[in-house]
Amino acid sequence: MRDNEAKALELPNTNGLLHRRVFLKGGAAIASIPFLAAGVSAEDRSAPDLVPEWTREPGAGMSPYGDRSHHEADVQRNVVSQPGTVGSGASRTPLQSLEGMITPNSLHFERHHNGVPEIDPKRHQLLIHGMVKRPLTFDLDNLGRYPMVSKMLFIECSGNSAALLAENPVQASVGELHGLVSCANWAGIPLSSLFEEAGVDPAAHWVIAEGADAALMSRSIPLEKIMDDGLLALYQNGERLRPENGYPMRLLLPGWEGNMSVKWLRRLKVVSEPAMTKDETSKYSDVRPDGKSLLFTFPMGVKSVITSPSAGMALRDKGIYQITGLAWSGSGRIQRVEVSADGGATWSEAALDSPVLPKAMTRFRMGWNWSGGPAVLQSRAIDETGAVQPSREAWLAERGRNAVYHYNAIQSWQILQNGDVRNVYV
């Protein structure tokens, strides 16, 4: 570590945030280890006694469907089920262990209301009925002939990050706090084409979506959204949907709260008024400070979170680190992400990985030269509509403490003198 090189890259008065040059060219010694093995030159590195045992014998063969290394077994979803139930609860994506913009299918978050049904894909059908000229059913074979589309889309549970409403900061990983959000390459059939085929009554304005799970999870959806970008999703990151993501078919409403993207979809009923189902009255309505509820708060707000460094991690030494995280908005593309290393006193613009896509995760990055002194790291996302991610204080002032959905405030990570990272309210 050469301090003068790192210093030369610092943005002034930011508590060590670094110029973007560090991403393009490097140039500062960050954490490499000079080659100093006793009695052997770098050129002799291939000498037999320096070749590890795994290089000395033939390796394992190919496999039909691969698995990850057993060394990665600790990277898991955090499973929490409601007492007395098996499948009513959630599992959260371990955001602290992931990189890039895609969530691998095995780690996509789950939220179920009565477990994952074991559906026979040959027998499952989707019915479109109600205020239509021709009630229609579709099975997987038929659907295979329809024109499809694929898109990168995030799904976020509207209850994500609710732990941040606690009076005192909960010490848990970023995945445990914010991991009810994931992003995948979804492929399926635009619902507009199936609805055009059924022939929708012009007096219809809503659609009731019903899942084939034992909860018969049901939501009312504006017909306009279905016709705009509603998707009947059949594939997730290339392969068929995973069972916990609605196999063999799910509704997908880009940018809207996750529970509306009804999994194991069996029925879309076209109607004139919302149905006021149990799932949109007992849950998924936002209780305001005065005790009344907001119904039908569909789009997820603009949001970001630093995934590294984050709570539970520790910086081992002062010097250069990468600050990275994810940003997303239910209203479109991420326009900009700003990072602060001084608890919000100053903000600097982060680099964004390509592609930056509407209603998808965007990975942001910022170099940082940690002085070893006190620091609070924050990120703040701005989307293409100009919406700015609020501070926790502003969010609470507007929504109050009765609300448990749609928390999208700025997350603060404090770096302690010893390098430990903690969840704090600032």
Add this chain to the structure above:
Amino acid sequence: MRDNEAKALELPNTNGLLHRRVFLKGGAAIASIPFLAAGVSAEDRSAPDLVPEWTREPGAGMSPYGDRSHHEADVQRNVVSQPGTVGSGASRTPLQSLEGMITPNSLHFERHHNGVPEIDPKRHQLLIHGMVKRPLTFDLDNLGRYPMVSKMLFIECSGNSAALLAENPVQASVGELHGLVSCANWAGIPLSSLFEEAGVDPAAHWVIAEGADAALMSRSIPLEKIMDDGLLALYQNGERLRPENGYPMRLLLPGWEGNMSVKWLRRLKVVSEPAMTKDETSKYSDVRPDGKSLLFTFPMGVKSVITSPSAGMALRDKGIYQITGLAWSGSGRIQRVEVSADGGATWSEAALDSPVLPKAMTRFRMGWNWSGGPAVLQSRAIDETGAVQPSREAWLAERGRNAVYHYNAIQSWQILQNGDVRNVYV
């Protein structure tokens, strides 16, 4: 199926290719099933005796690391190892069963020269040495502090599609024929930043990359490519690299033949001349008709293939189908994909899914109204440099029959009268 609706969408004289409107709005009856259940109205669909058994009882719980449905177990990589070896060979991605642009990690193609080494990530190191000021080593902990970048990138084995050189058309699935190509969201460290830190001698022009597998897979790489967009990849579709993709770290050279993206990377030696390793002389050089070889043919050509319908599938009835496939180029973005339903007599422009990214897979789609008569389906990709995917005839005329690498000619699928799909040369 209402024939007049489908007819109204046809592009004239194309043997049934359809206007793009079919993707946007539908409007033609494709393959839906009118709801005609005896003695029950569509509204009564939720009557208890019509609710399937999986809806009547609570489903399964959440899981820390999910798996796919057992109903999908037949979707597998096609494993072929060289006789007498375990890990020398390849497994191919089942392109016929996938959708979108991402290949799930468990189905990413494999090509190994002496198996998959079982590497302890805590002990694995990368050495950068040779013509540098400071030989450096890096382990996973150190690398975790470096600024990273993530990108969607395809990797294709230069031996992909070599079965198409056979005298007579091989009848096999599109995955078995063309499945040595996959696409993922890769994240890692730009090698330029590690090389800047090591301090490269201005007289150096090449880098020898060596893997930690028992084959010590080694290739010579122009330093310019390393500094341009060479990546030390650590993550694949969000999670750590899979063992068969180089866990814990691999070289990734966007757009270049797959074997150069050396897996299990242990050494990058900076040199002045290429090393003429076994892996670039005995293999991966292109033998020309006159018996001489072309060395160092790095970028993969512009290419596309229709994945559905494709060999081994069968159309069950005349009417509307989706034609879809993948296109990619080692030289940049896909500019356009054209589809023919009449063996190349006419070509129509296909729709491309977003995002269209450089050196990544692009999904293309075209609606088609099959008359039930003879048809040969083809796709032809054009990239942003203007390069056009050649016909098989043109490819053979230029490269001859000794070459087994870099086959990128147009694939032809014949639709037989009974709906069966076959690989043909036209």
